[in-house]
Structure formats: structure tokens, C-alpha cells
Amino acid sequence: MSSVIVAGLVSGSIYALIASGLSLVWGALGVFNFAHGALLMAGAFVAWFVSDPAGLDLGLTAGVLTSMIFMIAAGGVLYVLLVRPWLGKPAAELTVIMTTVAGAMFLENLALYTFGARLKALDQVVTGTVSVAGTAMQAQNLLVIVLAPVLLGGLALFLKLSKHGLAIRAIAQNDEAARLLGIRIERTYFLTFAVSALLAGVAGVMIGGLFNITPSMGSDPLLRAFLVVVFGGLGSLPGTVIAAYLIGLIEAASSYYIGIYWTPVVLFSVLILVLLVRPNGLLGRAP
Amino acid sequence: MTNSDTILAVKGLGKSFGSLVAVDDVSFTIRRGEILGIAGPNGAGKTTLFNLLSRNPIVADRGHVIFDGQRIDRLSPHRIFRAGLARTFQKETAFFKLTVAENVRLGAVYGAGLRGAAANAAVNAALEMLELTPLKHQEAGALTVYGTKRLMIASAMVASPKLLLMDEPASGLNTIEQAELKTLILRLRDQGTSILLIEHILPLLFGVSERVMVMDFGRKLTEGSPAEIARDPRVIDAYLGGVNSESAHAA
Numbered sequence: 458m459s460s461v462i463v464a465g466l467v468s469g470s471i472y473a474l475i476a477s478g479l480s481l482v483w484g485a486l487g488v489f490n491f492a493h494g495a496l497l498m499a500g501a502f503v504a505w506f507v508s509d510p511a512g513l514d515l516g517l518t519a520g521v522l523t524s525m526i527f528m529i530a531a532g533g534v535l536y537v538l539l540v541r542p543w544l545g546k547p548a549a550e551l552t553v554i555m556t557t558v559a560g561a562m563f564l565e566n567l568a569l570y571t572f573g574a575r576l577k578a579l580d581q582v583v584t585g586t587v588s589v590a591g592t593a594m595q596a597q598n599l600l601v602i603v604l605a606p607v608l609l610g611g612l613a614l615f616l617k618l619s620k621h622g623l624a625i626r627a628i629a630q631n632d633e634a635a636r637l638l639g640i641r642i643e644r645t646y647f648l649t650f651a652v653s654a655l656l657a658g659v660a661g662v663m664i665g666g667l668f669n670i671t672p673s674m675g676s677d678p679l680l681r682a683f684l685v686v687v688f689g690g691l692g693s694l695p696g697t698v699i700a701a702y703l704i705g706l707i708e709a710a711s712s713y714y715i716g717i718y719w720t721p722v723v724l725f726s727v728l729i730l731v732l733l734v735r736p737n738g739l740l741g742r743a744p
Numbered sequence: 745m746t747n748s749d750t751i752l753a754v755k756g757l758g759k760s761f762g763s764l765v766a767v768d769d770v771s772f773t774i775r776r777g778e779i780l781g782i783a784g785p786n787g788a789g790k791t792t793l794f795n796l797l798s799r800n801p802i803v804a805d806r807g808h809v810i811f812d813g814q815r816i817d818r819l820s821p822h823r824i825f826r827a828g829l830a831r832t833f834q835k836e837t838a839f840f841k842l843t844v845a846e847n848v849r850l851g852a853v854y855g856a857g858l859r860g861a862a863a864n865a866a867v868n869a870a871l872e873m874l875e876l877t878p879l880k881h882q883e884a885g886a887l888t889v890y891g892t893k894r895l896m897i898a899s900a901m902v903a904s905p906k907l908l909l910m911d912e913p914a915s916g917l918n919t920i921e922q923a924e925l926k927t928l929i930l931r932l933r934d935q936g937t938s939i940l941l942i943e944h945i946l947p948l949l950f951g952v953s954e955r956v957m958v959m960d961f962g963r964k965l966t967e968g969s970p971a972e973i974a975r976d977p978r979v980i981d982a983y984l985g986g987v988n989s990e991s992a993h994a995a
Contacts, residue, residue, distance in 0.1 A: 620853050627839050634837035639822035639854045
């Protein structure tokens with residue numbers, strides 16, 4: 458039972474980090490970034506390349522810090538190249554799906570070409586096992602469980618209290634009124650993508666410390682994050698976080714008690730039933 | 745043309761959209777501490793005039809605007825706001841999922857460029873002025889229509905503007921709220937803010953304005969005291985679409 462909860466919390470933590478970035482972009486710009494999973498992969502690869510003896514061998518701290526800086530820049534560049542040219546044009550939402558899918562494919566193949574197909578893994582930030590309330594778990598798992606809420610809390614405070622966070626929330630509701638108030642929309646969109654990519658990078662580093670790093674490692678988390686965002690309510694950060702942990706726990710419980718092959722059936726049954734009752738998701742509101 | 749008693753002097757302002765002349769050679773002045781009303785039928789160019797004065801979201805093709813002794817018709821919208829010319833919008837520009845205080849804070853931070861304690865003080869003062877303090881933590885979407893109107897005014901007043909442009913603040917209000925709004929507008933004026941007021945509800949417009957300017961087809965039709973405007977046949981024609989003059993000819 459306790460191991461199921463630990464597994465659910467680890468998955469939920471990672472889903473929450475990925476999905477909150479996705480939700481942030483959706484809320485502010487109304488577009489879905491299909492390159493979000495590839496950003497996660499890029500964050501893991503950069504951290505690995507800088508830290509691993511097969512790369513620059515500068516140590517894990519340097520790898521993680523470099524990855525975070527790289528992700529902020531990567532998010533901004535992705536926005537400028539793949540999203541900004543289409544905003545305000547007819548069917549921008551559909552065009553951005555195509556451009557970000559193309560961006561994801563480019564990044565994945567770039568990683569494959571540059572680093573090869575051999576499986577890689579990041580060193581764990583903390584090693585060994587710890588016992589919490591009588592439950593033994595990997596120290597890295599505990600770090601993920603503790604760090605994710607801290608980062609999500611930081612994100613919530615940034616959105617609630619900072620000037621730029623207030624602007625992101627304002628634009629998410631009424632970009633025209635925000636423009637009239639003097640908020641620089643494009644700069645805020647850029648920032649939104651940078652923050653979103655940073656969260657994806659953190660998730661990539663976490664996954665890289667627990668599992669393998671591969672060029673396609675972002676595909677499955679992206680699908681999960683999409684489910685989380687819809688389940689939680691489009692654009693709702695609290696809904697996204699709650700949904701992430703619920704899905705993580707449902708998956709873990711279903712895999713343990715029913716079987717891993719039945720997990721998608723159980724998960725999608727729950728999601729569909731909830732969305733039938735609450736079509737806008739757990740905390741989403743009617744547009 | 746301008747002197748220290750003049751807060752705003754507009755000369756030959758114009759804007760065209762293709763062959764449509766939306767604002768045509770409009771000139772007027774406002775004195776410090778004055779409320780100048782603007783009346784005119786729909787499509788007369790009143791809101792476009794506000795857009796040109798604030799350069800938000802469109803700019804004039806011709807003419808110039810001197811505000812508080814400074815030419816502002818080439819400044820960016822936020823510089824105009826920070827110079828002391830604020831406006832409210834006809835459409836609702838509140839952010840309904842943000843709290844009342846957060847809405848006003850956006851005006852303080854992005855409009856007025858205030859930071860930290862100065863922003864907090866300005867937000868609290870604006871909330872107090874518009875009697876929104878008890879509602880500051882409430883989501884703006886839960887406000888009444890009049891509450892939303894006051895919130896939009898608070899977001900503009902947070903910068904302590906010298907001149908406030910108000911675009912149809914009474915639309916959607918009942919008669920009791922209109923009376924409260926009238927008191928509020930006069931109070932803002934008494935506290936030192938000059939006001940340029942567009943309003944379709946003429947009893948309110950005439951009740952607060954020292955002078956009224958009437959526009960029609962993008963042009964300034966006439967200007968005078970409310971009493972003079974009320975009996976001006978050109979104004980009656982503009983509002984009634986020529987019915988008055990046709991009736992007169994028929995008679």
C-alpha cells in the first residue's frame with residue numbers, strides 16, 4: 458500500500474511539473490505546445506552532457522544549472538520561431554500544433570543524431586534509501602516528492618505576487634484589455650514559454666535521474682500531461698496539480714492491484730466519467 | 745492657445761480609415777478642474793477621439809495634442825498614462841478572475857509604473873476613493889455592473905491622473921446608480937482631476953459638465969454650456985436625424 462502511494466506521488470509530482478508548464482502556455486496563449494515533451498528531453502540531455510564523463514564531465518550541479526539556463530532560452534526561442542509568427546492569424550491554434558509537432562520531431566532527431574541511440578542516465582542527486590513513516594524508498598524518489606510541491610508553490614507565488622505573474626494571469630483572461638493597460642503582450646508570452654520550458658527541464662532532470670534518457674523520452678509524459686491539463690480544467694493551475702497527483706495515484710494503484718495492462722482502461726474510464734459530470738474538468742470553468 | 749489654466753489643448757485632430765473620416769479636424773480645450781462633456785449620436789467619433797488622445801489602440805493621422813504644456817501626440821500610450829492622462833473604456837476591461845485589488849494593481853504597476861510600497865499605497869488609495877476596499881479580495885467577476893464600473897475607474901485613478909477620460913461610465917446602470925455615479929464624478933473633479941466625459945445619458949452629462957461639446961460624423965458640431973446645447977437646433981437634428989428640421993419645414 459505504502460509503496461503504491463510512493464509510486465503515485467512520484468509520478469504525480471513529475472506529471473504536475475510537466476502539465477503546469479503546458480497549462481500555463483495554454484492559459485496565456487490558447488495554444489497547445491506539442492514540443493513540450495521534447496523540451497523535457499532536451500533538459501535531460503543537456504544536464505547529462507554537461508555532467509557525465511562521456512560529455513563535459515563538469516559534475517551534476519553544473520549539469521543541472523546549465524540545463525535550467527538552457528531551458529529558459531530554449532522556451533523563448535521556441536516561442537519566437539514556432540509560435541509568434543502565427544499568433545493573431547486565422548486558425549493559429551491548428552498551425553501552432555503543426556509547428557510545435559515539427560519542432561518536437563526536429564529536437565528528437567537532433568538528439569538522436571548528436572548523442573546516438575544508446576540509453577543514458579543522469580546521476581542521482583541523492584543516493585541510497587530512506588525510511589519515511591515506516592516506508593522505505595529511494596532518496597531520489599523522496600527528493601522528487603518534496604521538490605515538486607516546492608517548485609509548484611514557487612510558481613504559484615510567482616503568478617500571484619510578481620508583476621510578471623500578474624501579467625501572465627491577466628493576459629490569460631483578456632489579452633486585449635491587458636494590451637490596453639500597457640502590458641507588453643509579446644514579452645509576457647516569451648516569459649510564459651521560458652517558465653514553461655524551465656518546468657519541463659526540471660521534470661526532464663528528475664526523470665533522467667530515475668529512468669533512462671532517450672530522444673523519445675518526452676512523448677509519453679507529454680500525453681500524460683495533456684490528460685492532466687484536460688482533466689484538471691484547461692488553464693487552471695490548481696486543477697492541473699490536483700489532476701496530476703490523482704492520475705499518478707490512479708495509475709500506481711491500478712498497476713499494483715489490477716495489473717499494468719489494465720491501467721489505461723481504468724485511467725481513461727475514470728477520466729471519461731469525471732468529464733461527463735464536469736465537462737470543464739475538475740476546476741475548469743465554462744468559457 | 746495654451747496657458748497654465750489649460751490642461752488639454754487639441755488642435756486639428758483627425759483620423760481616417762480608408763475613405764471613412766472617423767474624426768475630422770477636431771479642436772477644443774479643457775481647463776484645469778473642468779468637466780467637459782462630449783455628446784453625439786452613435787458613430788459620431790467620440791470613442792475614436794478618446795483613442796486618438798490616449799493613442800490606444802490607434803493613433804491620429806493629423807493634428808496635435810498638448811497636455812499639461814507637453815505635446816503628447818507622439819508619446820506611447822503608457823507614457824501618456826504616466827504623464828497624467830488616464831482613461832476608462834466603454835467595454836469592460838476588468839479581469840474577472842483576478843481580485844479587485846489585483847485589477848487595480850495592474851493599473852498601478854503597468855499603467856503608472858509604480859513598484860513596491862508606492863504601488864501598494866496607490867492601490868489602497870484608489871480602492872478607498874472608489875469605495876472598493878471592502879471588496880478588495882473578491883474576484884472582479886462577482887462585482888455588480890456598477891462595481892465593475894468603479895473598478896475600471898479605480899484602475900485609471902491609481903495613477904492620480906490630472907485628466908481622466910471617461911467613456912460612457914453610466915451605460916447599464918439604473919437610476920440610483922447613475923445618481924451615485926454623478927456624485928462620484930463631481931467628487932473626482934473636486935479632488936483635482938479634470939474630466940472629459942462621453943455619455944449618452946444626457947441628464948447625467950448635462951448635470952455634471954461645465955461645458956458640452958457635440959460631435960456628429962466625426963466633426964465637432966458645437967460647444968457651449970449644457971443649457972445652450974440643450975436648445976441648439978443643430979444638436980436636436982443630430983440626435984433626431986433631421987426629424988426636427990423636417991417637421992419644422994412641414995409646419
